[in-house]
Amino acid sequence: MYQKSPEIGKGVDWILIWLYAILVAIGLLCIFSVEYRNGDGVLQSFLGFKKNYSKQFFYFGACVVLAVLILLTDSKFFTATANLSYLTGIALILATFVVGKEIKGSKSWIPLGFMNLQPVELCKIFTSLALAKFLSMTETNFSKPPAQLVAAAISFTPAALSILQGETGLALVYFSFLIPMYREGLPPGYLIFGASMAVLLVASLLLSTKTLLITFTVWGALALFINKRQIRRNNRLLLMIAGCWAFCILFVGVIVPFTFKHVFKKYQADRIFSMVGVDNPFVNKNTGEIISTADEKAKQKKNNQQNYNVKQSKIAIGSGGLAGKGFLKGTQTEGDFVPEQHTDFIFTSVGENFGFWGSSLLMLIYLGLILRIVTIAERQRSTFSRVYAYSVASIFFFHVAVNISVTIGLAPVIGITLPLLSYGGSSLLSFTILLFILIRLDADRQMVLR
Numbered sequence: 001m002y003q004k005s006p007e008i009g010k011g012v013d014w015i016l017i018w019l020y021a022i023l024v025a026i027g028l029l030c031i032f033s034v035e036y037r038n039g040d041g042v043l044q045s046f047l048g049f050k051k052n053y054s055k056q057f058f059y060f061g062a063c064v065v066l067a068v069l070i071l072l073t074d075s076k077f078f079t080a081t082a083n084l085s086y087l088t089g090i091a092l093i094l095a096t097f098v099v100g101k102e103i104k105g106s107k108s109w110i111p112l113g114f115m116n117l118q119p120v121e122l123c124k125i126f127t128s129l130a131l132a133k134f135l136s137m138t139e140t141n142f143s144k145p146p147a148q149l150v151a152a153a154i155s156f157t158p159a160a161l162s163i164l165q166g167e168t169g170l171a172l173v174y175f176s177f178l179i180p181m182y183r184e185g186l187p188p189g190y191l192i193f194g195a196s197m198a199v200l201l202v203a204s205l206l207l208s209t210k211t212l213l214i215t216f217t218v219w220g221a222l223a224l225f226i227n228k229r230q231i232r233r234n235n236r237l238l239l240m241i242a243g244c245w246a247f248c249i250l251f252v253g254v255i256v257p258f259t260f261k262h263v264f265k266k267y268q269a270d271r272i273f274s275m276v277g278v279d280n281p282f283v284n285k286n287t288g289e290i291i292s293t294a295d296e297k298a299k300q301k302k303n304n305q306q307n308y309n310v311k312q313s314k315i316a317i318g319s320g321g322l323a324g325k326g327f328l329k330g331t332q333t334e335g336d337f338v339p340e341q342h343t344d345f346i347f348t349s350v351g352e353n354f355g356f357w358g359s360s361l362l363m364l365i366y367l368g369l370i371l372r373i374v375t376i377a378e379r380q381r382s383t384f385s386r387v388y389a390y391s392v393a394s395i396f397f398f399h400v401a402v403n404i405s406v407t408i409g410l411a412p413v414i415g416i417t418l419p420l421l422s423y424g425g426s427s428l429l430s431f432t433i434l435l436f437i438l439i440r441l442d443a444d445r446q447m448v449l450r
Contacts, residue, residue: 011443027421086130092119128391169414180390317351324355
């Protein structure tokens, strides 16, 4: 039976579309401010497809066309092709090992002539759809470990392939899928354990091993004293306290020192400790203070370059003050002091040009976008649409949080874009598709999709 095509404006969330358009416009302005120099013809350079802001403008035009096509697509198409699209994404990632182009040490790009396609970027979309498809199946019991393992395999297989490509930053993005899994019933114990491990690791970096060993022993003794009555009735509590104490002691006293002394090279350990602003207390027995091999020297040079990038990034953001220096008046930008300012460090352009107030406004726009997506997620009747929406929100949150943390020196440089602002056809294309599939699904929210 013939089915009428969906109307493009019916049920569409225009707030989300306006937030998308505003962010893309800010991105174009920021890329323009980074590359424009006095004497350049504005109109000619915008239409010349030679400058990065010109290319981004044309990429945006292509994304608008693609967005319209997505809005005209039946929502059932995305559920029907979710698994096929995921396999296609995995195949494209595998193809980079054969026909991939190496850029900045990562062989994760497929050259298309007019642009370089990064499959691991697009695979975020396919993974979101495949995860939503799996969790919405009636036979999926996500409270059972087998279903949890399948969901983890769907989410983290692209991440594992990305690491093999040398794209560690994008691989970390796939951990954002833990949030939609948690929303759908993943036991909180997994997240609590992961967060506890992260806190324990940071504490190991900030405090001395001796201090932590004494602290954990005192806490263990206090826990035993406070719960002595319950322990007499239930020996299981004693085993739990003793097990937690033993694990913390083993982690801090053995695992962390061994890893930094025998697994990491000196420059790697130094880089990790520099993140939290302390000197490396461990001596690397493999290399000591000497960097001997050409590979290690190259990595040390890359590490120094990344430290330089972050230093210049913080200078540029700080120089903007409260109100900024004004559009096209940034001295750090004019002097090309910040490398990769049109891509991973695009936030420095906002900070220098528009200052604290402009940066805060941008953060509020991103916050509004993410909260709007969460609101859309919670009004869905379909599990498929809800899981997909939470996946989109999680990906945006992870990208924004990590990218801005990198630019202000709170996270290591891992090469991750600022959504809809950073230059790049693959990045803009993937975030556009992510959002507009969500808008299409939301327009049909009264349907139950599987």
